[in-house]
Amino acid sequence: MAQKAAKQQATRNSAILKRTHLTSLAINLLFAILRFLVFRASCTRSTYLLYFFLSSPAFAIEFWLEKIGRPTTTPNGEVKRSGEDLEAKGLTEYLWDVLYWSWGCIAVASLVGDRAWWLWGVIPLYSVWLAYTTFGGMRQTMAGMAGQDGAAADGGGTSNRQKKLEKRGGQRMQYR
Template sequence: MANASSKRIATANETALQNLQLGLLIVNLLAPTIRFILSLITSRRFLPPTLPLLLYIVFTGASIFTWRWFVTIGTPERQGGAQVRVGEDLGGKGVIELGWDLIYMTWICTLGSAILGDWVWWFSLLVPGFGAYKLFSTIRPILGIFLPGLFGPSVPRDVSAPAQEAAQPEEKGESRRQAKLRARMEKGDKRVQQVQGRR
């Protein structure tokens, strides 16, 4: 069973790395082509302004770095036809998942800015925002230990109201169930009257 799982992970990793390499080539060749064609048809410039160009360079560099990291950790090593080491599962959670998000968001922003305009690069803020959210949700329990009033579990504001409601039936000498039945009977619920009639 373990060998079948290792083969499945190795095959999935090889397919994912091939698709990733193909995607990087297609996106980074298609985006300038679309920009060039649209610059001939419309009044848009071929080269984007400084900030979108800088964002393109930074995010594409990060995508290439992530792709190389995926190749390093996910490529299975084989010697003489036998599989020696499977590598990390590239479909896993955590940092690997964030790496895929970075790559996909870079592709969306690159093609989107070529087609729709440079404002699409604002979507790139979703990657660090999601990373910050995941980091905060991971360290929140630790912060709750040191700052329980700020990061601890939430407590209802009016704690005295449920305690008073629970204490009322006990003072009268009847259980909660009896108090509920009495309240229903006072409202005229026919089900309660039927139960009372059977007794």
């Protein structure tokens, strides 16, 4: 049972990467079949340029996830390196969000047409919102570390227990 966690991580990463590649293949084949064969009359050169330009982040992210997440094994089947956790929080989670949204835009654009590429503009807006909320959380954390949290805000350092008791009408503290 040596390296049980590494083996589990390697198995999980291999399954995730396989599913990712198959999904990407299916979505891009859907676009190719529908745009090249079915809706050929409505396709222009800009359709193909938009497709290559706006799907390139999905390809780059997929390549990056493959590079960091693919486990390597020795010839006898031992796990040499299990790869990074592809279900990790933070940047990896954000990369998955961008990948899923890009796939959705490709799928909608293959069915609806070129106007669906405007959906791709949500990704930069999401990035700005994520940066703002991350900065806001960091700012609150820094204020708490400096001693500027709840104790100074309520003006007296009353504990939560004391506040609840006073709210219920229980033991009221008399200050002299």
